[in-house]
Amino acid sequence: MNVIVCIKQVPDTAEVKINPETGTLMREGVPSIVNPFDAFAIEEALCLKEKFGGRVTVLTMGPPQAVEALKEALAMGADEAVLLSDRAFAGSDTWATAYTLAEAIRKLGAFDIVLCGKQAIDGDTGQVGPGIAVQLAVPALTYVSKINRVELAPAPGAIEVERVLDEGRETLQSALPVLLTVVKDINIPRLTTIADIRRAVRMRIPTWTAADLAGADPAKLGLDGSPTRVVTICSPPGRTGTVDMIPADNAERAASVLVEKLLAENIL
């Protein structure tokens, strides 16, 4: 079984602090990590490989330092990794990102399953996965919390998954090949050892540029290929005023003060 995982290197938003004076993000020293949802996608790919054999290939698009994210995936046990990095890709929005990743997947050859995290924690859009599926003309099964069953024969093969929707869990069946985006409760990503990391560091990771994607239309790459433009960025308006602290020495009294104040808010 050929499984391709698309991952993203993101700033650890838990470490992002706001400068209280300027209201801007303080990015200095903020570590880059593998998008947490993508770690679940890598783990699920490795589980599929353990069950069915085959190869796990990990793809990312980003600046040269994004190679670090690929090394983590290799340390977890992926067989190969490809970095898509080129100034021509810079400024890509979700449409252009999905287009570029799909072109790279085409170049990698036949696949059974493409796995992505449900969204990246910096952009929070969840649009790249469905976008790749459209480009590759395969079904997108989003918000998958469990793979119940995969059958490679008879051709084209089939997959049954559980997915999380707003009201509950849906069981969905699809023909292969397919693209899945996964949520947190699908698995627990494995930990890597020093030996894994040493092995990953020695593996060669090719970098593909726009010139390597022979089938890609250059007009659909990077900023020029992106339909959306970010025009302004600001920090969100702070919550008005400061917290009204209610004395807690007597629980009954504290509760009745709070009840009065909440009733006065006219929200209940």
Next chain:
Amino acid sequence: MAIVSIDKEKCIGCGACVDVCPFGALVMADDVAAVTDKCTACGACLDVCPVDAISLPESAGGLSLDLAAYLGVWVWVEQFRGKAQSISWEMMGQGRKLADRRKTALTACVLGHGVEQIAKEAIAYGADRVFLADHPALAVYRTAPYAGILVNLVRRHKPEIFLLGASLRGRDLAGSVAAELYTGLTADCTGLEIDPESGLLRQTRPAFGGNILATILCPHHRPQMSTVRHRVFEVPPADPDRQGQVVAVETELDEGRIATRVLDFIQEYTEVNLTEARVIVSGGRGLGGPKGFEILRELADVLGGTVGASRAAVDAGWIPYEHQVGQTGRTVRPDLYIACGISGAVQHLAGMNTARVIVAINKDPSAPIFGVANYGIAGDLYQIVPALTEQFRKRLRP
């Protein structure tokens, strides 16, 4: 070739752009600002430069659409088991305002089976026209047939703006439709307005875990598509006497050609679901164990709300993942959010800090949750929560 370009002659090396860059893409080199590969052309640096040394290259624009041919505002009306979702009526309210600003019509797209009633409701909520696609293969939401119908309708009728609720289905569907149409899609918007000069849709959304707000345009592609966060806009009053046109959409769906089948659905939220909830009582590590959620549930029941949780409580196995609020859980926007024993990690705040009123109950008065709360009690939740339940029970009973 960098994405933003800096005029080294003009740059005075003040560093204002370096501080403001949300991507850490600008650095100081030889006393002037320089751009690195991390630049995404977001433009945050443009406004802060005191000497206008930074510029954004104009895009060549991939397509040459006849933009003027695209008219009207569309809303996808989401239904589950034949019942329209309130988020769709919120979209209709805002869609009506945008359509009035653009002096065009508002169209609702209703897809399902046996959902004629929803088409009538859509008119009551402000639609001038409803596209009604009614077919057995559309009874349960599936991405491919739904996206296929919407893509065909857009190609034929050319709307200028297309709004979908940022529910899980809405985000799934919008992602597919925008990719197929090669147009821009802005996810999870919390603000939508028409730019008075250009007439473009200004779409504002939080990013970086809610730490920044980005305003996004889609200048050269149509329709301008957005998914919009729950409970940002009000549901407008329904007017049952409003007149509108229902257009039946011819659907040639062949079940044999659809790759996916829905085999089962387990409805897990018999209570109000988190994203719809008006009141959420949420618990974290400070509860100390699963039993703490019982007293939260009692308070939630009295308030007609539902129970949420922080990641710490979910990871400890005290309550299922479906209850998790925050970056890796759900983003909620209730009228009242009562955080009990939650310290207020950034990821949790990102999921709830747009609630109208936030109450924090936590033993530690220095917990960050008090920084976003309207009301705080630094005390023992095991005493305060039952007291609240008791008093609300008395006060809210008619």
